[in-house]
Amino acid sequence: MPIRFPAPLQPGDAIAVTAFSSGIHPQLHGRLDDALNELRERGYRVVEGECLREEKHDASASAAARLAELRRFLFDPGIRAILPPWGGERAIELLPGLDFAALAELPPKWVAGFSDVSTLMAPLTLRAGWATLHGPNLMDLPLKDRAFGNEALLAALETGMPPAQAQHGRYWRWDEPGRQFANRVRLLGGGSGKMEGRLIGGCLDVLAPLQGTPYFDLDAFKAEPAILYLENCELAPCGVLRALAGLRLSGALDGLAGLVLGRSSGPDAADGDALSYEGALRAALDGLPYPVAVDADIGHVPPQWSLLNGAWATLEVFGEGEARLAQRAAR
Incomplete structure (x- = not known):
């Protein structure tokens, strides 16, 4: 469409x-x-x-x-x-x-x-x-x-159309008022990379339950290169693993030009013996044949970018932790 x-x-x-x-x-x-x-x-x-x-x-x-x-x-x-x-x-x-x-x-x-x-x-x-x-x-x-x-x-x-955006220099969390943290957008496998495609996505917590329904069917959308972006609100690491693995099993992650994950506001591992958020990402996403950007300015850990679903986007991630996002209507 x-x-x-x-x-x-x-x-x-x-x-x-x-x-x-x-x-x-x-x-x-x-x-x-x-x-x-x-x-x-x-x-x-x-x-x-x-x-x-x-x-x-x-x-x-x-x-x-x-x-x-x-x-x-x-x-x-x-x-x-x-x-x-x-x-x-x-x-x-x-x-x-x-x-x-x-x-x-x-x-x-x-x-x-x-x-x-x-x-x-x-x-x-x-x-x-x-x-x-x-x-x-x-x-x-x-x-x-x-x-x-x-x-x-x-x-x-x-x-x-949203303006060109780079990552903000700092981010902060609701559960740690008064503290700010250095902001580093990165690729899951390290290094630098670039992805181009039409944007679609949103909150992982609410979109993952829609897989297999007519309301989150990406097949026709992926007739053009597509970038899927997701951000986690409340899911603990095992919940993130299940949600992402379920999307992968459903085919939602097949044929993308790239995947972008926002910073997680959900709980991380309670101790060293539990699965961490980073471990959940690697367990669910390792082996994907396209770039996976993580810790982007998307979602429940402010500040955040504005992303126009349906816009043609170019996202560049540089090895030093910087990123540049540009969006336009036409490919």
Whole structure:
């Protein structure tokens, strides 16, 4: 299916905000309001959904209510972008209720975010041909330490394509506040390398369960060279091993131009006798006939790149731990 790219956003355009997975607890409404006000200050009209400011049973509302609101915004020609506040756990419930064939006949609109937002974005690209934007979530916009990622996200929305990006010099973790770590993107086998292809991917935790379903079928997408990118949120090393090995057994990792893994925010080995995250990657991925980049700026360990699913990308990884990512519409 040909990939179609949303038009750049213009002042006055309407952006819908709906939590089709996890909602926002009242104690975080202030941060949400700051994010919405930032959109308004950039000249956009914010259309706030009803499935947003509550959270019960790990969701903003019932599956039926979340689906109805998401469908309304997807099919409303007046809505130019859908920005969920963040991901969550339960977006998978909505997939059977979405008519991707009908969406394939409509002009694409922006859908952006990461984590469980991947559950919607990957099928939108694969089944409806919409380019979708994996990058910081709406709730990241008020966080000043996220400027590196937020600026690239906003540039993509407002120009139609993410800018060229290099790895950020530092990264940080939620569980170690106040500390920063040297950022080194590298190839799993060492050395330097380059990959080119159309981007597709998202969060490993939510995409791995979709293997074997119509919602994450990469066969047609791989008619052109393809780069698959994945990032781990919560899986421990053995879970990472099972998820990646399952993708490999299903054929999802066959015929790629490259594989890119973000930094893992899941737990690592508890002691020296347990399987480490690095060991899990090697056990699952050794022998692949293309470059595998690891520790990229993708996902739950900030900062992060913006990657446009469906864009033609060139990723260069240099032996000293540096990387350069460029994206464009045409091959």
